Amino acid sequence: MIEVDINSTEELIETLNSLPNHFLYRGHANAEWVLQSSLERIIGAKWSSEEAKKFEEFSLLQFKPKFHLYDHENVMPESKLAWLSIMQHYGVPTRLLDFTESPYVALYFALEAYDPHSSNDLAIFALDYSEIMNRSINHISAKDEAFKETRSSIYEKQDEIFETVVDRFSYDIVWITEPRQLNARLDRQSGSFLLSGNRGLKIQEVLDSDPYSNVNMYKYRVHRNLYQGVFALLRKMNITSKSLYGDLDGLARSIRMQMQIYSV
Secondary structure, eight states, rough: EEEEEEEEEHHHHHHHHSOOTEEEEEESTTTTOOSSHHHHHHHHHGGHHHHHHHHHHHHHHHHHGGGHOOOOOOOOOSSHHHHHHHHTTTTOOOOOOOEEHHHHHHHHHHHTOOOTTTTOOOOEEEEHHHHHHHHHHHHHHHHHHTOOHHHHHHHHHHHHHIIIHHHTTTOOOOEEEESOOOOHHHHHHHHHEEESSTSOOOOHHHHHHHHGGGOOOOEEEOOOHHHHHHHHHHHTTTTHHHHHOOOOHHHHHHHHHHHHHHHH
């Protein structure tokens, strides 16, 4: 992971715009945070394949039977990936880690969670999605001669591949995917999910492993003094909580963000 310091808004724009279209992004409100799923944070030092499976099965057993009681969209998830996605959407800890195709959406999420009264820098992670997936597919193909899928063929059956291959065999790979059933918020945010194929390995551990050596991965450390300038930039792009969430929650978040900016 190459770390780059960003000290001006102009430098930030130039850097993000210079990356090709096959990158995915994630924003952090604290540059010291590593890439880890919410489930990794919950389990902490006790993380293991057995613990991850136990916690995941518990949350699915709790969530699925009661989903219809609280669902207002009348859309029943049809796959395990779809269930994990909707659980992630509502805040249940999962193995999934949110990424987006837009560096500016990622930047906004870093700002949204940021404490302006802290002395923390922010961070934007940028990963070469195409190369990561190429290496993951090659790894599976080397382990299983019957696996003939390509990037193109996987696109149409991501739920099936996740359940019958990635989740079933626990390969030591990074997998980037999204369910066929996208909720409106995920679609608005151009979102995808990244996870470790092997429950026993944390996301950062797999990214740092040999199969992904020399893959372009960047961590842009955005200086804390750029906070207000970045907010103004994103507002001009109409990247706000209102546009990214599209509901009352988004409106409330947007008002909170403005109050937070003006408090500095």
